[in-house]
Amino acid sequence: MVGTFYRSPSPENPAFVDVNAKVEEKTVVCIIEAMKIMNEIQAETKGTVVEILVENGQPVEYGQRLFKVKLG
Numbered sequence: 394m395v396g397t398f399y400r401s402p403s404p405e406n407p408a409f410v411d412v413n414a415k416v417e418e419k420t421v422v423c424i425i426e427a428m429k430i431m432n433e434i435q436a437e438t439k440g441t442v443v444e445i446l447v448e449n450g451q452p453v454e455y456g457q458r459l460f461k462v463k464l465g
Contacts, residue, residue, distance in 0.1 A: 395425070395427055395452075395453060395454050395455050396425040396426050396427035396432070396452070396453055397425065397427075397450060397451070397452055398423055398424075398448075398449065398450070398451050398452075398453045398459065399423060399424040399426065399431075399449060399450065400445070400449045401424075409422050409423055409424075410422045410423075410436075410442050410460075411442070411445075412442055412443065412444065413441060413442065413443075414441070414442045415440075415441055416436035416438070416439065416440060416441070416442060416462065417436065417439050418435065418436060418437055418438060419435050420435060421433045421434065422434055422435065422436050422442070422459070422460060423459060425453060434459070436460075436462065438462055438464060439464070440462040440463050440464040440465050441463045441465070442460055442461070442462055443461045443462065444460065444461040445459070445460055446458050446459055446460060447459050
């Protein structure tokens with residue numbers, strides 16, 4: 394396990410992105426907590442989120458897909 398996936402900055406806040414959200418290269422899409430450090434993850438591409446592949450609070454590993462994004 395590399396870290397834990399979080400869709401929002403805290404349980405009281407809304408998710409960074411949902412399905413059908415438009416994203417840009419610098420759009421923060423989630424947080425990965427690793428060794429008690431919260432790392433904001435950016436989309437790194439421009440497009441539309443079509444699927445979220447990980448549940449909130451789920452452990453994730455290097456190279457694991459987190460979202461499906463339709464480019465454009």
